[in-house]
Amino acid sequence: MRFSTQDDLDRNAGAIDAEETLRLIASLPAPQGIEDRVKSGVRAAHRQASVLSWPHPTANKAGWTQVSAMRAAAAAAIVFVVAGGGWEVYSHIRLAPVPTAVAAPQHIEGGRGLSAATAKRIPKTLDGPVVAAPTNMKQRTGEGKANVLPRGHGARPLAEKSKSSVPAQQ
Amino acid sequence: MEIVESAVHDEARQRAQEEALEALVDQYATTLYRVAFSVLRNQSDAEDAVQEAFLRVLRHRETLGEIRDHRIWLIRIVWNIVLDRKRRAKTRPETDDIAELARVLPASGLTAEQRAVAAQHHARVMACVEKLPAREREVMVLSAFEELSSVEIATVLDVTESSVRSRLFRARNLLAELLQHPRSIR
Numbered sequence: 001m002r003f004s005t006q007d008d009l010d011r012n013a014g015a016i017d018a019e020e021t022l023r024l025i026a027s028l029p030a031p032q033g034i035e036d037r038v039k040s041g042v043r044a045a046h047r048q049a050s051v052l053s054w055p056h057p058t059a060n061k062a063g064w065t066q067v068s069a070m071r072a073a074a075a076a077a078i079v080f081v082v083a084g085g086g087w088e089v090y091s092h093i094r095l096a097p098v099p100t101a102v103a104a105p106q107h108i109e110g111g112r113g114l115s116a117a118t119a120k121r122i123p124k125t126l127d128g129p130v131v132a133a134p135t136n137m138k139q140r141t142g143e144g145k146a147n148v149l150p151r152g153h154g155a156r157p158l159a160e161k162s163k164s165s166v167p168a169q170q
Numbered sequence: 171m172e173i174v175e176s177a178v179h180d181e182a183r184q185r186a187q188e189e190a191l192e193a194l195v196d197q198y199a200t201t202l203y204r205v206a207f208s209v210l211r212n213q214s215d216a217e218d219a220v221q222e223a224f225l226r227v228l229r230h231r232e233t234l235g236e237i238r239d240h241r242i243w244l245i246r247i248v249w250n251i252v253l254d255r256k257r258r259a260k261t262r263p264e265t266d267d268i269a270e271l272a273r274v275l276p277a278s279g280l281t282a283e284q285r286a287v288a289a290q291h292h293a294r295v296m297a298c299v300e301k302l303p304a305r306e307r308e309v310m311v312l313s314a315f316e317e318l319s320s321v322e323i324a325t326v327l328d329v330t331e332s333s334v335r336s337r338l339f340r341a342r343n344l345l346a347e348l349l350q351h352p353r354s355i356r
Contacts (some may be wrong), residue, residue, distance in 0.1 A: 015342045017295070017349070018295045018346075019314065022208070023314045026311075026316075030203040031217065034217060035199045042221075042228055045225050045228055
């Protein structure tokens, strides 16, 4: 490889140095006894797998048939149990009796045989407050507040009071 | 009678499979460990990855006879495992790398101080390698294994040999750039 400048030379030296590091790491020795540890792990997993895969899968035809028959028998037993259980539950369910006749709605007699479909309902309304009839403007402005008070409140107009307390001169 | 025969036959077959698997462990466990360590950079994680690789082989032991090159097949298995683990794990801090490298680097002829300096340097290089794009980084890491040719690297990564070469070229340039200017990321 030819390097054109010093910079290129430095760059490539850096890359070569980096590759050297990678090579060093790649060539680090494995820890002692790794093979034994891996083997024991594999053996343990193999034993576990053998227990789980009972009955042992076999390669020859007779064994395959035997295993298939056992699996079919097991499947049939499961189906039988599930179906039996379902029937047991179904047979104990009592359905509610279905009514034979349906009650018809009560016929409401409309007046003179006419339908009440278009009847208009008028709601009852409450009686609102009764507004007192307004007195004339002259009384209200000239005679003071007492005149404004409505009747029936126990206060009488001043004119009436003075009329009653001072006897008329004759 | 037939059942007994088939049981004996099964047992013999299982025994043969076990022996074949153990032979594979004896032959390739070290290589697989080194491949796993170069990515994970942790001894126990790398050993776990090797264990997992052989457990996968155990699950597919029926197909062992169909494999042409067991070594590349196994490296590919462990490579996929370590990449998967690395994706799931968080990025390793540089301090972890320094500590781990100082622990595992060969110490012959080096003082404790020199070992620490070397570990720091290697960790810095590894940090730069981590910054490379995934494709380039993978080729770079695998090319460090002298026993792997570019054809074999291509088989492991499931790409063509020419793309391995071009990725390696790009990786070297990028790595040189990163080592000169550590802040220039991609």
